[in-house]
Structures are given as structure tokens and as C-alpha cells.
Amino acid sequence: MLSLVLDQNYKEYFKNNRKNFQEELLKEAVNVREKIKDILMIGNINLLENAHKLVMYTLGEEKEQLEDFARVEGISWASHNLTLAFKLEWVQAIRRTLWQFLQEYDIENQNQFEIIDFFYQLERKVNDGIDQFLNVFFLSYSEYKDKLIEAQRVLVENLSVPIIPITQKVCVLPLIGQIDSTRVHIIEEKALMEIGRLRIHSLIMDLSGIAQMETEVIDHLIKIIDGANMMGCHCVITGLRPELVRKITRLGLSFENKAETKVSLQQALEDYLATK
Template sequence: MQPSIIEMIYSQREEIMKRWEEEVQRVSENEMGRQLPYDKYNETNAEFIHLIIDTLELDQNEAKEKLRFFAERLIHAGWPLSYFTQGMQAFRRVLLETMTSNDSLQSKTVFTTFYEIESWIDGIINQLVDEYTGSWENTLHLQKLALKELSAPLIPVFEKISVMPLIGTIDTERAKLIMESLLEGIIEHRSQVVLIDITGVPVVDTMVAHHIIQASEAVRLVGAECILVGIRPEIAQTIVNLGIDLGKFPTRSTLRKGIETGLELTQRKIVDI
């Protein structure tokens, strides 16, 4: 940025900061002001505006590092992306209004000044948005890895009998993981009967039922029997209303009844001593 513009900003620094704090209070207070103590909200605003103006004195790498540290701290504390974008937009408005109201700003330098300020503000906004996006992408990636590790294990409960408990929503990507884990587990545990427990599945729609039917067909192709258990009354009603045909493989209302059926299929039973 041109030295003359930097000097102009610093000469009116206090006025710019005061007007910005008033402006950002109006645009952001409804979102964050209710969730934070008043002093904490004002303290963060003051830190934000000082950081913006101080970037003029820093080299590019140092300025980016300070912005990154500030953004990461607020992101981890739960501040929304709108706080950064609205705060920078408010700063742009205040700065341009202050600059244009200055009689020393000649008409021939207006467009140059606008371009310099726009480039500076846009650079800060882009970095803050990148930091916010990168943080959430990293969080989402870690959550997907955790879900993959916990998703649909095949658990051997008796010799030749295994259970796969399903919990949460089943989408196409997760259905593929379930299928892989199911088939690999059948071979590993030499299962003859597999119980798919949908007690923890909140909604069974046409797509979920389709994935379950595909899983049962795959189980049959590798020489095992599939039993669907954990069908709650509301799930049964949904299945009937949607006209979904689950008649190709046995169903049981509870895991216990499914295990009893599995024992019968492997020529065993539970007896009282």
C-alpha cells in the first residue's frame, strides 16, 4: 500500500477505531453479544481492530501469522465466520467513509485509494475465510476417521453366529463401509448366521432398506444366513407404508430373539439348568 494512504490511516486511527467499534456492535452484537459477557465481546472487538490496523506495519508473513493465531483462537472458541466477514465489511465501510470525508484526498487519487484499500481488506478477509474453512475441514476429516473406526463392527457372539449393530444414519458412503466390514468379518469369523441389529438406526427409509437388502444378499452369496433384528413398531409401520419388501430374509423384533433363531439354525438352543 502507498505510504501516503498508510499515513492517512494512522493520522485518523482513533477516529477509525471508534467508528468501527460502533458499526460492528450494530452488525454483530445480535449473534455473539448474547452468548458472551459484554466485557469479553468488547475486548475481542478491540483486539480485532488493533490487529487489522497493525498489519500495515508488519511484513506479509508476520501479518498472516498474527491473523492465523487470532482466527484459530476464536474459531476454537466457537465464534462464527460471520463475525470475521461482517467485521471486515464494517471496517471497509468506515475506512472509505473516513477517507472520502477528508478534504486532503484529491479526486485524482480517489480511485487509487479505493483500489489499495479494497486489495488490503480483501486479502485479510480471504485469509480469515481460509483459516475458518481449513479448521472445519480438518475437524470434519477427523470426525470421518473416527466414524470409520467405530462404524459397524462385526462382533462374534457365539461360534458361527455374529452380530453387526448399526447406529446412526446410514448413507451411501457408510453403506459401502458396512458391506466391506460385513463380508470381511464373515470370512474372518467363519460365521454361518449374521444378525444385523438396526435398533440404533433412527430412520429406516427406502434408501436404508435398499442398503440392508443388498447387505443380506451379499451375506447369502458368501454362504451365510442374514437375520434383521431390532425392528421397533414405528420402523415396522414405516416399512409397511413404504411398501418395502423384507420378506427375503428373516426378521426379529429383538436381538435376543435373533440369537435364539441363530442358534436354531446352527442346531443349538439355550436351555435352563
């Protein structure tokens, strides 16, 4: 009963001294206070209002509301790329200021606890509540970031293998930039999948944007051509640079009998659009 009465009294005390609490909190959070307006503008996140919510949920032991609040905060901070260091400093400042005000309340009301263990119960409740918020917040933040990174990875993979339909039967696969072992596997998966899905008869693979390839990548590219041929798709290679040709011939590899070669993508398109 004593615990319940004091819990309610503490909550009322914080409501009545909300402005003083915020002023002390801003003194504690030295680095964050300079960013409060920026954070509000960037993510529509009111740090002072949210600090009050955290205190009320903690004092009231409203665990479900506290966890829901932490999840929303985690997603909000992650989606707006707000710095975790600021959040940690802010929450720890809330913890310190909260204890300061609890002590002031007890001094003002000359609380004499008949049960000394109550103080330790209060300490556990406050710290457990704050820690619970931080744990759920960081989990929510990390999960959202992981999903965002995965979505961006898939987007980059799709953009890195753009198969462009020219006619119903002819498509172009322009390859640019660095192709490593990871990307060549993505190219293989996407190319063969699209050949089957679009029923491509001729796939023009333009390599004019690639100057160098590792040996294993060249070997894998030839296997992709073999796979396309097995699916009934004729491959055309365009834009081979001299340095890449020299490396392919030194390795004893060849596209002969596997794919047709053209000087440029423009030539291939002129030939195919004229005859296909």
C-alpha cells in the first residue's frame, strides 16, 4: 500500500514540476540540448515531451506502454538516421535527473520509511524501467536498420543487373563498374531468371563499361553464357575492351561457339532491330 501511494505521489510531483524537471534535464544533457530543435525538425521528435512520457511510464510501472513507446522511438530514430550516442546521453540524463527529483520530493515531504527495503524496490523499479526502455529501443532501432539495409541491398542488386527489353525477343544487359565474385553470382541468378520469365531469344551483354575482370569472374561469365544457351537464348557480347580481350586470350578462354561478338552495343542494336 505504501508503495502504491508513493508511486502516485511521485507521478503527481513530476506533473506539477514538469518545467523544473525539463530545465534540470537540459543542464544534464549538455550535448543533446543543442540538437533538440534539429531533432524536432528532422524527425518530428519532441525530446522533452518524450522524456516526460518515459518518466510517467517508469514510475507507473506501465511495462507494456513503455515497450511500445520504445519500439516506436527506435524505428523513428533509425528511419531518420539520428545518432545513437545522443539518445544514450539523453536517456542517462533522464535517469540522473529523475533520481535527483525523487530525492527532492522525499526531502520536501520528510518521508520516513518504516520499511527500509522500499527504497531499494524503488531503485530497482526506476532503473529496470529505464533499462527496459533502452533494451527495446536498441532492438527496435537495430531491427529497422537491418531491414532497411536488406531492402537497399536488394535494390542495389536489381539496379546492378538491369535487363532492358528492346523487343519481345531481344533484351540488353549493360554491365558497368567492378564485377567481383559476389556480383557475378547475382548477374547469373538475375539473367537466367529473366531469360525464363521473359522468354528472351537473344541477350545482348554489353561489357563496354568494364575494363578489368578477375579470372574467376571471366570463367563464371562464360558459364552464364552456357546456361543461357541451354535455355535456348542466344548471347551477344559487345564492347569488349582491348585490355580485357588480352586477358581472356592469355587465359586460353574464348567466347567462340558460345556467343556472338559485336564491336559495340550500337552495332548489335542496329543489326537486331533491322533483322529480328
